[in-house]
Amino acid sequence: MSDQPAATLGILGGGQLAQMLALAALPLGVQVRVLEPDAAAPARLCAEHLHAPYTDPAGLDALAACDAVTLEFENVPVESLDALRGRVPVRPGAELLARSKHRAREKTALREAGAHTAPFVVIEQEADLDRALERVGGRGILKTSELGYDGKGQVRVASDAELREGWAELGQVACILEGFVTFEREVSLAVARTADGRLAFGPLVENVHRGGILRTSVYPAAVPDGTETRAREMARAVAEGWGLEGLLTLEFFQLAGGDLLVNEVAPRVHNSGHLTQDGGGVSQFEAQVRAVLGLPLADWSPLLPCAMVNYVGVEGAAPDGAPLDGAPIDCAPIDWAAIDALPGTHIHLYHKAHRPGRKLGHVNLVAPDLPTLHQRLAQLEQLIP
Ligand code: ATP
Ligand code: MG
Numbered sequence: 578m579s580d581q582p583a584a585t586l587g588i589l590g591g592g593q594l595a596q597m598l599a600l601a602a603l604p605l606g607v608q609v610r611v612l613e614p615d616a617a618a619p620a621r622l623c624a625e626h627l628h629a630p631y632t633d634p635a636g637l638d639a640l641a642a643c644d645a646v647t648l649e650f651e652n653v654p655v656e657s658l659d660a661l662r663g664r665v666p667v668r669p670g671a672e673l674l675a676r677s678k679h680r681a682r683e684k685t686a687l688r689e690a691g692a693h694t695a696p697f698v699v700i701e702q703e704a705d706l707d708r709a710l711e712r713v714g715g716r717g718i719l720k721t722s723e724l725g726y727d728g729k730g731q732v733r734v735a736s737d738a739e740l741r742e743g744w745a746e747l748g749q750v751a752c753i754l755e756g757f758v759t760f761e762r763e764v765s766l767a768v769a770r771t772a773d774g775r776l777a778f779g780p781l782v783e784n785v786h787r788g789g790i791l792r793t794s795v796y797p798a799a800v801p802d803g804t805e806t807r808a809r810e811m812a813r814a815v816a817e818g819w820g821l822e823g824l825l826t827l828e829f830f831q832l833a834g835g836d837l838l839v840n841e842v843a844p845r846v847h848n849s850g851h852l853t854q855d856g857g858g859v860s861q862f863e864a865q866v867r868a869v870l871g872l873p874l875a876d877w878s879p880l881l882p883c884a885m886v887n888y889v890g891v892e893g894a895a896p897d898g899a900p901l902d903g904a905p906i907d908c909a910p911i912d913w914a915a916i917d918a919l920p921g922t923h924i925h926l927y928h929k930a931h932r933p934g935r936k937l938g939h940v941n942l943v944a945p946d947l948p949t950l951h952q953r954l955a956q957l958e959q960l961i962p
Pocket of ligand 1: 695718720725726727728729755756757758759763786789790791828840841
């Protein structure tokens, strides 16, 4: 590789995902430019920061001058995508984003691509509530179609009265009612596809949530034989059916026996894939950069058993929302030295101000074998509240 940059990559959004995409892109000779309105956004530390709203014409001109543009969140304003159209490849593109940011469209399009999902009913008006719960099996989760994340915008319902109350609670906005799935575990898998149709897959990872937020991910997932193949087949069907360019992560429910239902998709790297940073081999971040820029791309999977524990802001642990201005975050009652001293740990801090419920960092853990991984993971979990 020459000492000239191979390419310039633009990213819509400058949070921790953009930060880690930039950290993966730089060694490939790729320069990174992020459009991000938050002055304190994590990616500003390792990328050129276009500090402006996502719809800012000058900011979008600067992105249009890149070789390709990707994103770290799905709710990109339509105006921004329109302004970039025809000037620079945006990967994934506007059509795919329109699906993945809207639960009802997403679930419908997943089924059209041949993926399996929980039963669901689209709720747009009062009359849609009639018999809706019955149609999904008598127990369900009502979710807003747009802008939900980390379990926000969701209500569990088990009766018609609860469904009506729940819809009122969510502001009577467009929703889907999903049947409640009794699953054995949650797993995820990412797929990447280049514009010329080359496909590659990430590892099948097992995920545990706490309070609606991802707590831990573990590789390999303890799934029945054949589950990973099924996950890959569904990922392939979605990637090809939707004409993916870039990287897409699928979250699944694994049922008893090994069948999979797709819960949702994210058109980008995902929190559950962070463990690929340290398990050996290519990370999900490098995979997204490679797919978006059309570089050589192969399946990426950790070489060793590994896990991730999220570091999420806790109540009352820090001066509320105090900006840290680039200083390392060390205000929660966490013994970072002890975490650092545990064999196989890799600390990743995002340099964000501490707020309850906010993702502030994660710790990856790598071990030579599964028993050791689980033993050290138990120790690590004790150290992260
Ligand atoms: P995130 O942004 O963390 O992925 P989200 O707000 O997009 O979360 P979902 O992934 O739809 O929300 O749901 C969050 C969690 O709630 C799931 O990981 C799962 O544990 C549980 N859940 C969601 N839908 C169902 C369902 N239909 N049946 C049973 N549990 C569910
Ligand atoms: Mg989810």
